[in-house]
Amino acid sequence: MNSILPRDTVLLASRLLLATLFVLMGWSKLTGFSGTISYMAATGAPLPTLSAIISVAVELGLGALLAFGALTGPIAILFALYTIATAFIGHHYWTFAGMERHDMWIQFYKNFSISGGFLALAIAGPGRFSIDALLNSTTRPAGS
Template identity: 50%
Template sequence: MRYTPLFERYRDGLLLLARVFLVALFVIFGWDKFLNFSGTVSYMESTGLPFAALAAGSALVMELVVGVAILLGFYTRPLALLLAVYTLVTALIGHRFWALTGGLRLDTVIHFYKNVSIAGGLLLLALTGPGKYSMDKR
């Protein structure tokens, strides 16, 4: 009888769970951007971001559409890579802790490194693939 490590036995189920956990944040906030698109545009304008409506639309697509696609396991590897790049770019644009001081700096540092960590998880997903519980495997 061959020994099968615990994680290997449940690999596909754990990959599905990991996809759910990894994209939950994107889907939730992407849905919020969809429901309150004008508010999202206004917020982006208030930060001085050029082409705020285009940026808000891009964020909506990346977070909601790409998030749901990864959740379903549809084109998982390339979309996980794309979402990892998006997440790093948003960290650099939206969480510029190096330009802040005081209590707000610490909060922004946390958000910056949260994005970096999520990008790492997305890179791992791009390497491992979605597992058998996905549209990619059908």
């Protein structure tokens, strides 16, 4: 299928746009770690300290790998699952009322939309401008 948009450039932009949110949030959680633990406890996350450690590792660590296009398919699938799980843990709109309910409803379904982007990226692949492509080109035998 021909497109007016350059595939590899759009896939790079997709990775960077999806990863930016998570890297920024992961950094914020790391630099304000005690607040992150308190937030986890307030949202009802299981084992708040462990949940905080996992969220920092996923968001900051895997977010950086995604930005660089390393292990893109598996990481994109993990992020899709993670983002849906965090919708239920952190944005349980059905427990709120009024504007808070509406705001949480938006956040809940925004997480589902972001997950859709991750699933599309998992299927499309990282594109040529990625560590995955670089490693694939160096490990592939000549002429294949």
